[in-house]
Every structure is written in C-alpha cells, then in structure tokens.
Amino acid sequence: MEKTKTKKIIVVGGVALGATVATRLRKLNSLDEIVIYEKDGFTAYNACSMPYYLGNVVTSRDDIMINTPAQLSEKHNVKVLINHQVMSIDPEKNEITIKDLLNQKELIDHYDFLIMATGARAITLSSSITNTIDSIYTLRNVEDMDQLKTQLENPNTKKITIIGAGAIGLEVADSLTDDGKEVTLLVRSNRVLNVLDEDLAQKVETILTNNKVKIIHNVEVVQGLSNGKKLKLSNEQEIESDLTLTAIGIVPETELAKMTGLAIGTTGGILINEYCQTSISNIYAGGDVVEYPHLISKHPAKIALA
Incomplete structure (x- = not known):
C-alpha cells in the first residue's frame, strides 16, 4: 500500500x-x-x-x-x-x-x-511630531502592552492623552478612567467612531463623558512642548500629557x-x-x-x- x-x-x-x-x-x-x-x-x-x-x-x-x-x-x-x-x-x-x-x-x-x-x-504620527513628544506609544502587541503598563504604574503618570477615536482608543480611554487616570481623547473629526451611525456614536460619547473622559473634537497634534510633556493642538490649545497613546488606525x-x-x-x-x-x-x-x-x-x- x-x-x-x-x-x-x-x-x-x-x-x-x-x-x-x-x-x-x-x-x-x-x-x-x-x-x-x-x-x-x-x-x-x-x-x-x-x-x-x-x-x-x-x-x-x-x-x-x-x-x-x-x-x-x-x-x-x-x-x-x-x-x-x-x-x-x-x-x-x-x-x-x-x-x-x-x-x-x-x-x-x-x-x-x-x-x-x-x-x-499601527499607523503612527510623522517622526517630526513624535520626536517632540515624551512617552508616546502605540498598542499593537504584547511588547507594546507591557511598556504601557509599566509607564501607567508610575505614580507620576496621571494625565493620559489618546489620539484617535476608533475601537482601541475608546477602549483604553474607558478602561483608564476606571483606574483613576485623567484621560483626554483627541478626535480629528466632529465625532467618535465614524464607522457607526451618528446617533449611536453620540451615545458612545455620552457614556465616555459620563465616565470623565474629556473629548476634544476637530483637532490634531501639531507638536510636543515643554520637553515633550505638553501637546500643542491644531486649534492652538496646549494640554499637559504624561503619556500619549496613538490609536489612529492600522x-x-x-x-x-x-x-x-x-x-x-x-x-x-x-x-x-x-x-x-x-x-x-x-x-x-x-x-x-x-x-x-x-x-x-x-x-x-x-x-x-x-
């Protein structure tokens, strides 16, 4: 046979x-x-x-x-x-x-x-921007997660900025507010989750704001300031950030x-x-x-x- x-x-x-x-x-x-x-x-x-x-x-x-x-x-x-x-x-x-x-x-x-x-x-910001920001990360694999976890456990890491309003950005934002962090979500358009209908996306935003996530619409990060501890936005606003997560897509x-x-x-x-x-x-x-x-x-x- x-x-x-x-x-x-x-x-x-x-x-x-x-x-x-x-x-x-x-x-x-x-x-x-x-x-x-x-x-x-x-x-x-x-x-x-x-x-x-x-x-x-x-x-x-x-x-x-x-x-x-x-x-x-x-x-x-x-x-x-x-x-x-x-x-x-x-x-x-x-x-x-x-x-x-x-x-x-x-x-x-x-x-x-x-x-x-x-x-x-992960899609990242241009190097001309990331090089001016201290403690900027993406979340794509276990190595990324471990680095972020270590930084988040630092008692001096209190103010978190998340760039991007897709699934990963929103999940991290919601999770970190439960852990007592001060979270700001930067959204390039006028609402989160563009893949959803506007009324459903608005409900998601309401949940986030009720959970103390600060949402800033229609902005992008222009550069880092103050040795990378501040972010300058396209609307000229400046915000403090101990840790920045880029979640703008893949x-x-x-x-x-x-x-x-x-x-x-x-x-x-x-x-x-x-x-x-x-x-x-x-x-x-x-x-x-x-x-x-x-x-x-x-x-x-x-x-x-x-």
Missing part, C-alpha cells in the same frame, strides 16, 4: 490568525508538518483584552495569553519559532529565508503550502507579500479569493493583512479594528 504523502505547511505570523489556522490544520491532519514563524516574542494572545489589562479591568496578564509556543507544541504538535522573522519568500523554490532576531542568524526552510498571517501595523503588513509578488488589492491588503488563496496558488492568507470579496456586495473589503 502506498504511503500517504505528508505536507509541510509554514505559517508566517503566530498571533490570532496564524495560531488559529495552525491548530485547525492539525485537527484536520495529524501527520502534516506545521511550522509557525513569529517575529515577536509571543503567540496566540487575546489582543482585544489588552486595553482592559492596562486599566486593571483584566487583572492578570496570564488571562490574555491563549496558547504559548510551548502549549502549541505540546497540545497541537505545531512547531513554533518566536523572534524569527521571515525576510523573503521564493515561490519558485517554495523556499523562505528567516532571520533569528536574537542570534542574528539566517535560516532557510521549505514548504509545500505557506500561509501569510502577518496582520497589520495598515496591512504587506511588505513581505509585495516582495514575493503577491497581488495587492485596491484597499491595500493581499488579494485573496473565497478560498483564501492568493495570486500564487500554494500561498494562502487571511486576517488583517488581506482584502477579500464582500460576502454580499462582492466589492473589495477588509475588516480592521483600530
């Missing part, structure tokens, strides 16, 4: 989509070799809980962690290499080049199928995909079909990095919360 040929599946990225796909594939096939390469130091964590950990609504850091690399290996027989960044993909050879970020060594690996789960990165992390020659859609994500296939048949993608046909309209779409 002929042996069933096993496949090697490499997953680039090991957080939400990457870990989910890897564990699902293991359930479907117990023999295939599955490897995750994750450039950061953590896998499979609940990113949606991070704002609430910052404000001590979620009290234990362990509650955010879903599957550590060791758990993925022991429970699901998935090999995980953290702090390993995939630098290039050669689709002709089914080969990837990986950099071990701790040892600064390069490795080569091969695949039968590859899954792009690189996610998205963009798909497509640099590797572009280098590989994968088709990029009109919204900026990797173009996939209804089977999550990219323009290269044995490379698949999903999550925040992709653009896909909307289920109803069939128009290009992506869903990203930031």
Whole structure:
C-alpha cells in the first residue's frame, strides 16, 4: 500500500490568525508538518483584552495569553519559532529565508503550502511630531502592552492623552478612567467612531463623558512642548500629557507579500479569493493583512479594528 504523502505547511505570523489556522490544520491532519514563524516574542494572545489589562479591568496578564509556543507544541504538535522573522519568500523554490532576531542568524526552510498571517501595523504620527513628544506609544502587541503598563504604574503618570477615536482608543480611554487616570481623547473629526451611525456614536460619547473622559473634537497634534510633556493642538490649545497613546488606525503588513509578488488589492491588503488563496496558488492568507470579496456586495473589503 502506498504511503500517504505528508505536507509541510509554514505559517508566517503566530498571533490570532496564524495560531488559529495552525491548530485547525492539525485537527484536520495529524501527520502534516506545521511550522509557525513569529517575529515577536509571543503567540496566540487575546489582543482585544489588552486595553482592559492596562486599566486593571483584566487583572492578570496570564488571562490574555491563549496558547504559548510551548502549549502549541505540546497540545497541537505545531512547531513554533518566536523572534524569527521571515525576510523573503521564493515561490519558485517554495523556499523562505528567516532571520533569528536574537542570534542574528539566517535560516532557510521549505514548504509545500505557506500561509501569510502577518496582520497589520499601527499607523503612527510623522517622526517630526513624535520626536517632540515624551512617552508616546502605540498598542499593537504584547511588547507594546507591557511598556504601557509599566509607564501607567508610575505614580507620576496621571494625565493620559489618546489620539484617535476608533475601537482601541475608546477602549483604553474607558478602561483608564476606571483606574483613576485623567484621560483626554483627541478626535480629528466632529465625532467618535465614524464607522457607526451618528446617533449611536453620540451615545458612545455620552457614556465616555459620563465616565470623565474629556473629548476634544476637530483637532490634531501639531507638536510636543515643554520637553515633550505638553501637546500643542491644531486649534492652538496646549494640554499637559504624561503619556500619549496613538490609536489612529492600522495598515496591512504587506511588505513581505509585495516582495514575493503577491497581488495587492485596491484597499491595500493581499488579494485573496473565497478560498483564501492568493495570486500564487500554494500561498494562502487571511486576517488583517488581506482584502477579500464582500460576502454580499462582492466589492473589495477588509475588516480592521483600530
């Protein structure tokens, strides 16, 4: 009897989509070799809980962690290499080049199928602005969360400014007021959550203001003042800020995909079909990095919360 040929599946990225796909594939096939390469130091964590950990609504850091690399290996027989960044993909050879970020060594690996789960990165203010602001952060991964948590636990960190009025900005604002911080929310437009209807967005604003979040509409940050401890706004107002969080959105992390020659859609994500296939048949993608046909309209779409 002929042996069933096993496949090697490499997953680039090991957080939400990457870990989910890897564990699902293991359930479907117990023999295939599955490897995750994750450039950061953590896998499979609940990113949606991070704002609430910052404000001590979620009290234990362990509650955010879903599957550590060791758990993925022991429970699901998935090999995980953290702090390993995939630098290039050669689709002709089914080969990837990986950099071990701790040892600064390069490795080569091969695949039968590859899954792009690189996610998205935070949009930041221009360096000409951020260089003038002390203690400015984004919240995109566990490393960001840990840095913010350390700063927030400093008793001198009392006044918090959040730039951006999407989901992450509002969740952090609400969470930190529960923790007794003085929070100011800077909104570029005339209301929060532009993805919502105006009446619903207004209800959200009312809840925030009732929880003592100060909201300033129609402004942007121009520069930092007083050694970065003050922010000058586009309306000439100046506000004190011990810590500033930028939460102005995310963009798909497509640099590797572009280098590989994968088709990029009109919204900026990797173009996939209804089977999550990219323009290269044995490379698949999903999550925040992709653009896909909307289920109803069939128009290009992506869903990203930031």
